[in-house]
Amino acid sequence: MLGKQERGRHPLHDYNKAVEFALRDFRHEEFETLWRIDQQCFAPGISYSRLELATYLQRPGAFALVAEGSEVSETNPRSGLFNDGQPSTATVGFIVAETGSRGTGHIITIDVLPNARGVGIGSQLLRVTEDRLRTLRCHSVILETAVDNMPALSFYKRHHYTVIKTLPRYYSNAVDAFVLKKDLLSPPQPAKLPQ
Numbered sequence: 001m002l003g004k005q006e007r008g009r010h011p012l013h014d015y016n017k018a019v020e021f022a023l024r025d026f027r028h029e030e031f032e033t034l035w036r037i038d039q040q041c042f043a044p045g046i047s048y049s050r051l052e053l054a055t056y057l058q059r060p061g062a063f064a065l066v067a068e069g070s071e072v073s074e075t076n077p078r079s080g081l082f083n084d085g086q087p088s089t090a091t092v093g094f095i096v097a098e099t100g101s102r103g104t105g106h107i108i109t110i111d112v113l114p115n116a117r118g119v120g121i122g123s124q125l126l127r128v129t130e131d132r133l134r135t136l137r138c139h140s141v142i143l144e145t146a147v148d149n150m151p152a153l154s155f156y157k158r159h160h161y162t163v164i165k166t167l168p169r170y171y172s173n174a175v176d177a178f179v180l181k182k183d184l185l186s187p188p189q190p191a192k193l194p195q
């Protein structure tokens with residue numbers, strides 16, 4: 001269980017709105033919602049079938065966190081980010097991870113709905129998952145992502161992940177994957193300041 005709810009509120013000044021979100025543990029009855037989010041986040045051939053997602057969620061050592069978001073509109077309280085014109089609270093993203101062998105955790109997937117991206121939900125899902133993996137005695141974490149998924153590669157680079165190898169034709173649509181890794185125990189490198 002999460003010790004406390006992780007919350008964030010991040011204004012998107014371009015659109016005069018803010019998204020409040022909270023993270024919590026996945027409940028089995030929301031499986032279909034997660035599967036539908038995954039369908040929206042990944043192209044056919046990379047998105048999971050129901051069976052694949054269910055299998056990953058049930059693996060020994062697997063856990064999942066979901067992000068629930070609600071829009072706070074500063075100019076038009078009737079507008080809805082997730083549900084047109086209605087007060088909007090919805091599951092907007094999730095992450096599935098597992099403790100692996102020899103102290104290496106594994107991020108199985110991280111998905112944030114297109115309308116809810118760019119406000120820090122993915123970063124918060126990733127940070128809370130890394131914290132939990134540390135608590136579960138993982139010293140590092142790995143994940144796979146498609147070599148052409150530039151937003152994801154930029155996102156992981158900003159979170160100090162580095163490419164350790166390429167898996168040719170990893171996905172069923174024949175796209176290669178990069179395997180990325182992060183050391184969970186060493187402190188982040190200080191930013192280099194210009195002389």
Ligand SMILES: CC(C)(COP(=O)(O)OP(=O)(O)OC[C@H]1O[C@@H](n2cnc3c(N)ncnc32)[C@H](O)[C@@H]1OP(=O)(O)O)[C@@H](O)C(=O)NCCC(=O)NCCS
Nearest residue numbers: 010041110111112117118119120121122123145152154155
């Ligand atoms: C990758 C993914 C999970 C990121 O989720 P997200 O919620 O958009 O992540 P964040 O908001 O934390 O960060 C995304 C970008 O928004 C920017 N951002 C973060 N907070 C922001 C804010 N308050 N205002 C404006 N921009 C912000 C960040 O700088 C970041 O930029 P960068 O990583 O490209 O440098 C999401 O794009 C996604 O679900 N993609 C489809 C599925 C996928 O590819 N998953 C990863 C492969 S497994």
